[in-house]
Amino acid sequence: MSKNQNKPIDPVIVITLGILFVAVAALMIVFQSNGTSINISAGAGTMSQLVVAFVTGITTGGLSCLAVQGGLLASSLAHQIEQDYVGQAGQKRSKSLTVRTNSALPIGLFLLAKLVTYTLLGALLGWLGSYLTFSPMTRAMLMLAIGFFMIGNALRMFNVHPIFRYFSIEPPKFITRYIRRTAKGTETFTPLFLGALTVFIPCGVTQAMMATALGSGSIAMGAALMFAFTLGTSPVFFIIAYLTTELGAKLEKFFMRFVAVVVLILGFVTLDGGLNVMGSPISLQNLTRTWFASQAESNSAVVPSQPSANAGEVVLNVENNGYFPAVLKAPADTDFTLSLVTDKTYTCARDFVIPALNYYQLLPESGTVQVSIPAQKAGSTLFFTCSMGMYTGQIVFENQ
Amino acid sequence: MIKKTFKIPDMSCTNCAMKIESLEDDLEGVKEVNASYHKLEMVIEYDESLVNEEQIIAAVKKKGYTATPS
Numbered sequence: 233m234s235k236n237q238n239k240p241i242d243p244v245i246v247i248t249l250g251i252l253f254v255a256v257a258a259l260m261i262v263f264q265s266n267g268t269s270i271n272i273s274a275g276a277g278t279m280s281q282l283v284v285a286f287v288t289g290i291t292t293g294g295l296s297c298l299a300v301q302g303g304l305l306a307s308s309l310a311h312q313i314e315q316d317y318v319g320q321a322g323q324k325r326s327k328s329l330t331v332r333t334n335s336a337l338p339i340g341l342f343l344l345a346k347l348v349t350y351t352l353l354g355a356l357l358g359w360l361g362s363y364l365t366f367s368p369m370t371r372a373m374l375m376l377a378i379g380f381f382m383i384g385n386a387l388r389m390f391n392v393h394p395i396f397r398y399f400s401i402e403p404p405k406f407i408t409r410y411i412r413r414t415a416k417g418t419e420t421f422t423p424l425f426l427g428a429l430t431v432f433i434p435c436g437v438t439q440a441m442m443a444t445a446l447g448s449g450s451i452a453m454g455a456a457l458m459f460a461f462t463l464g465t466s467p468v469f470f471i472i473a474y475l476t477t478e479l480g481a482k483l484e485k486f487f488m489r490f491v492a493v494v495v496l497i498l499g500f501v502t503l504d505g506g507l508n509v510m511g512s513p514i515s516l517q518n519l520t521r522t523w524f525a526s527q528a529e530s531n532s533a534v535v536p537s538q539p540s541a542n543a544g545e546v547v548l549n550v551e552n553n554g555y556f557p558a559v560l561k562a563p564a565d566t567d568f569t570l571s572l573v574t575d576k577t578y579t580c581a582r583d584f585v586i587p588a589l590n591y592y593q594l595l596p597e598s599g600t601v602q603v604s605i606p607a608q609k610a611g612s613t614l615f616f617t618c619s620m621g622m623y624t625g626q627i628v629f630e631n632q
Numbered sequence: 633m634i635k636k637t638f639k640i641p642d643m644s645c646t647n648c649a650m651k652i653e654s655l656e657d658d659l660e661g662v663k664e665v666n667a668s669y670h671k672l673e674m675v676i677e678y679d680e681s682l683v684n685e686e687q688i689i690a691a692v693k694k695k696g697y698t699a700t701p702s
Contacts, residue, residue, distance in 0.1 A: 400645060402646050408649070408650045408653065412650060
């Protein structure tokens with residue numbers, strides 16, 4: 233009856249909880265003080281990008297990475313586990329616990345090395361990106377490329393057509409051979425070393441995140457993005473790698489389907505964001521806004537103009553959750569001034585872009601910035617967006 | 633030494649190719665294995681006097697995949 237009494241706490245639970253606490257703590261830091269606590273880059277929307285990276289990691293990255301890198305981890309653990317069993321021969325009672333104790337540490341070390349290496353990789357990519365000046369159009373093209381890459385990878389996972397297999401980048405043979413042979417080692421540092429080597433065999437989701445880090449154009453932001461993403465992947469990676477040192481074929485298929493669905497959705501979201509940043513009328517948001525023009529019109533009518541707005545001036549409120557009103561009416565064939573008003577705005581809505589005018593401005597957290605809008609034809613529409621394509625709006629030109 | 637190509641239709645990612653290439657270390661007589669997830673095949677170079685086709689197919693099966701000579 234008292235068999236379970238005084239049972240030592242399973243170290244795997246402690247480490248799992250530890251990783252989860254770190255993850256939750258990171259999220260709390262992210263959300264505290266509306267994202268002003270870590271102003272990593274000059275660009276706005278830093279926190280939302282990090283949250284997206286973390287959530288991507290915890291939802292799809294962990295499973296996707298495990299599918300690609302799990303075998304490597306399993307093979308490095310297999311020998312040790314085998315040795316543990318041999319060592320425990322004749323000591324039946326404590327066998328299970330001992331194996332768990334010994335496998336938790338290498339997995340933890342593996343993930344720690346992975347976290348450090350990917351953070352450094354993010355810094356490197358961000359540094360490389362800082363030498364490339366990304367205009368809104370370049371950024372849009374990059375987002376479109378990332379979106380296509382993610383959708384292609386999702387379709388590959390669904391096995392839609394053999395052509396989509398080329399969306400998965402095969403690492404060079406000498407690297408895979410080196411990694412494979414290193415995995416056979418039994419030294420203590422092996423998991424650390426292998427965790428670092430996973431940087432050469434990134435999964436599809438990780439590759440997409442690497443492209444995002446490159447696009448950030450900042451060492452700190454690139455590092456933070458990859459850190460958040462890899463941290464997000466860690467709990468799932470740890471738990472599954474621990475519970476099943478090698479995924480069964482059925483389990484792997486199930487995971488791949490799940491990952492494929494999520495990657496497909498994220499791919500379309502990224503693609504849509506790219507279209508928004510391009511100022512394309514065929515993005516989902518712009519299409520729906522046009523289709524429900526009457527509704528948008530009524531919404532815009534509800535939002536009062538600023539009392540101080542002068543003639544020839546149109547006021548747009550830039551808030552944390554978007555632009556208000558989302559649809560502005562302006563007189564055609566007349567120059568006018570667009571006043572962008574921020575008031576404790578911290579999200580990427582501050583990163584204001586009018587693609588058609590090639591206008592790009594990081595707005596102050598609070599204040600007003602005026603933009604001269606040249607005369608436009610009646611019936612035309614000028615789309616505006618944040619630099620990530622998340623928040624959008626439009627100016628519709630009408631005859632007075 | 634002989635070089636042969638096998639179709640492996642059930643590879644699902646690049647890691648599968650890496651797993652299959654470990655035949656180099658597991659099977660005596662195998663000199664080199666080049667597996668490609670893109671082509672769903674492996675090209676294997678081996679010593680016929682030490683290992684035969686059936687043994688190779690069995691070794692691939694042990695790793696969870698199906699190999700058929702092409």
